[in-house]
Amino acid sequence: MHRPSLDAVRGFDRAVYVVALGQLINVFGGGLVYPFATVHFHLQVGIALSVVGLGLGAKSVTTAAGTAAGGLLADVVGRKPVMVASMALSAVALAAFAFVPEIAGVVPGSVQAATGVSALGVAFVGVCVASGFVRGLYTPASHAMTADLTDASERDRGYALLKVANNVGFGAGFVVGGALYSVASVAVFVADGATSAVVALVILLFVPRSAGGDDDAERPAASGGEAAPNAGALAAWWRAATRPRVLALAGVNVGFAVMYAQMQTTVPVVAKEGLGLTAAQLGTLYVVNPATIVLLQIPLVDAVGGWRRTRGLAVSACFWAVAMLAAWGADLLPAPDGAGIAAPAVLLGVALVGGHLFLRTVGEVLHSPLASALMSDLGSAAERGTQLSMLEVAKRLGIGFGSFAGGLFFDLGLSGLLWPTLVAVCGLVVVALLWLERSLDPVENGARGDATEGGAEPASDG
Numbered sequence: 001m002h003r004p005s006l007d008a009v010r011g012f013d014r015a016v017y018v019v020a021l022g023q024l025i026n027v028f029g030g031g032l033v034y035p036f037a038t039v040h041f042h043l044q045v046g047i048a049l050s051v052v053g054l055g056l057g058a059k060s061v062t063t064a065a066g067t068a069a070g071g072l073l074a075d076v077v078g079r080k081p082v083m084v085a086s087m088a089l090s091a092v093a094l095a096a097f098a099f100v101p102e103i104a105g106v107v108p109g110s111v112q113a114a115t116g117v118s119a120l121g122v123a124f125v126g127v128c129v130a131s132g133f134v135r136g137l138y139t140p141a142s143h144a145m146t147a148d149l150t151d152a153s154e155r156d157r158g159y160a161l162l163k164v165a166n167n168v169g170f171g172a173g174f175v176v177g178g179a180l181y182s183v184a185s186v187a188v189f190v191a192d193g194a195t196s197a198v199v200a201l202v203i204l205l206f207v208p209r210s211a212g213g214d215d216d217a218e219r220p221a222a223s224g225g226e227a228a229p230n231a232g233a234l235a236a237w238w239r240a241a242t243r244p245r246v247l248a249l250a251g252v253n254v255g256f257a258v259m260y261a262q263m264q265t266t267v268p269v270v271a272k273e274g275l276g277l278t279a280a281q282l283g284t285l286y287v288v289n290p291a292t293i294v295l296l297q298i299p300l301v302d303a304v305g306g307w308r309r310t311r312g313l314a315v316s317a318c319f320w321a322v323a324m325l326a327a328w329g330a331d332l333l334p335a336p337d338g339a340g341i342a343a344p345a346v347l348l349g350v351a352l353v354g355g356h357l358f359l360r361t362v363g364e365v366l367h368s369p370l371a372s373a374l375m376s377d378l379g380s381a382a383e384r385g386t387q388l389s390m391l392e393v394a395k396r397l398g399i400g401f402g403s404f405a406g407g408l409f410f411d412l413g414l415s416g417l418l419w420p421t422l423v424a425v426c427g428l429v430v431v432a433l434l435w436l437e438r439s440l441d442p443v444e445n446g447a448r449g450d451a452t453e454g455g456a457e458p459a460s461d462g
Helices: 014-033 037-044 049-076 079-104 109-115 119-136 138-148 152-183 187-206 230-241 244-265 267-274 279-286 288-303 309-332 343-376 381-411 415-437
Strands: none
Touching (some): 014 138, 037 049, 049 119, 049 230, 049 381, 079 138, 079 187, 109 119, 119 138, 138 152, 138 343, 138 381, 152 187, 152 288, 152 343, 244 381, 244 415, 267 309, 267 343, 279 288, 309 415, 343 381, 381 415
16 A cells, blocks of 8 residues: 555546546536435325335336446447437436426326326326436446546546545535525426536537547447447447456445445434434434545545555455444444433444444445446456446445345344344455456556466456
């Protein structure tokens, strides 16, 4: 490990900073609406909470589908066109949330009869499906472009820069969204769409068409130099997406995502019901997450620069494991009765939950850029969008499964078993990473200066 320095944010191609700025603006828009969507559509619009949940679940599924499609299109059409199209379409789809009551007015009665859902519910679910798909197109294209614009030695830092932009944007959006929603509730949805339009314009004007993987020579082509036909493009996508090492790293990402899911699903229950914290207190405590990322993301990833990425990911899994032990400790504290729980116990619980948030965030700081950088080097530039999309699809699947499994443990009164189970999952992730390392060339794995150091020959993906 070398000494971290803020010089790590310097030296990138200008387009990398433009992509990071686009990420910040994009996620700022998401932060505007994140805390308010359920409250608005259930309490103000009057849609049944189960239908709101159905719509948000459908949005997650279609985001995963859009991510897979975005990976294919980023490799066949190019990174920039997909990014611009995704944000332009998202501007319309996200702003449409402000007009759900108006859209409901044109929903056919036959659809309501067939689904048993109100016109408002049908309109809401429809907007969720459309917005999830078009927004999902963006991530693999932007990550592939970042890889195209960075050398292997700086790629980890490039993805770390995106992660910082993500969290600065989200945190700022949360604050601005709270003020905006209190003045005009639907304005946050219009503003979310407007930020996507701004990102589309920024990418269109300031990222060169020929950047990285957008060069025609780097995309699959037929013998006459034309773009590959659909059947050929799909076959190329399937080959790139199903290479053994790609699937192995995606499987590891499912394990990490199961851990990610607990921050939204089970840890708040421990803090609110187990410790009796108010929503405001919980929100304040959760600031540990974005604050830690903003402070440590670039310096920490720079400090492990030159490590084999699989080993950095294994260290990340160890941080996650200790974080789950901290959550387990908080969950074991006695639940409050009518008189509440003793102040020392509350302070201990808050310290344990805060420790959980800090430790899992350090794990997140290492995980996200290293996993993306490793995946970007497992194939050619022409396959990069597809392979990076597999990470995002795996993440969506893992978060969905982790949320369901965590909730099930709590519903069955077995929360005490959840945390050691998650620690065991972290152990399996470490074992899988060390197994994957055997198939990777050291330089391909991010190591510097030890390409000839002992280690097996990389296994071909065929």
